[in-house]
Amino acid sequence: MVAIQTGRLYGIGVGPGDPELLTLKAYRLLQAAPVVAYQAASDRESIARSIVAPYLKGDQIEVCFNFPRALDPEAASELYSDAIKPIEAHLGAGRDVVVLCAGDPLFYGSFMYLFTRLAARFITEIVPGISSPMAAAAAIGTPLCYQNDVFSVLAATLSAADLKAQLINADAVAIIKLRRHFDKVRQVLIELDLLDRAKYIERATAKDQRIVSIEDVDSRNVPYFSLIVVPSKTQF
Known part of the structure; x- marks a missing residue:
């Protein structure tokens, strides 16, 4: 039985707002990834996606997820786990996923909640961004x-x-x-x-x-x- 090759998870910092502040590495990974994911409030567009919109190819799968803010940590945990299930499914099917993060992925960013849930099971790489x-x-x-x-x-x-x-x-x-x-x-x-x-x-x-x-x-x-x-x- 052939083992299924899982996808890689990339958390890329897209910077604070100016699209030209995206790093070359983040740009390369963004262009190569079959799946692009980003967090957005239920009633607003994703800030991170809007920053890199000029660089999206148009043929990539996009996954928008929502992490409600200001929740009790215990109550939020299950909601966060449910929100990232589509990303988990793509990784499990062998597709690389780039997660867009405004600023830096590990500096007060939503990517941290993906990292703590997925990094132990999928190869994960962080690309820093300007905070x-x-x-x-x-x-x-x-x-x-x-x-x-x-x-x-x-x-x-x-x-x-x-x-x-x-x-x-x-x-x-x-x-x-x-x-x-x-x-x-x-x-x-x-x-x-x-x-x-x-x-x-x-x-x-x-x-x-x-x-x-x-x-x-x-x-x-x-x-x-x-x-x-x-x-x-x-x-x-």
């Missing part, structure tokens, strides 16, 4: 940190007390997942006298990128793909 904090620093035009500075990435979902504790001990910070938590973050920055150093950016490197003064941000319209950078105060 949003790096893209934001380049777009804003500010060095993040120097020499022995401590750089931290904080989730805005943390409590105000936890944000304060982390910000006090960091030389440079990127605060992500702002959306509904923007007012809380802004108030913490005010209380720590960091507002003058802090920079706000939406959709870094994308066509609709916006860099706005934090004082002028409408907290009712803060998108998911936005962040605040507090660069190092050190200057050379």
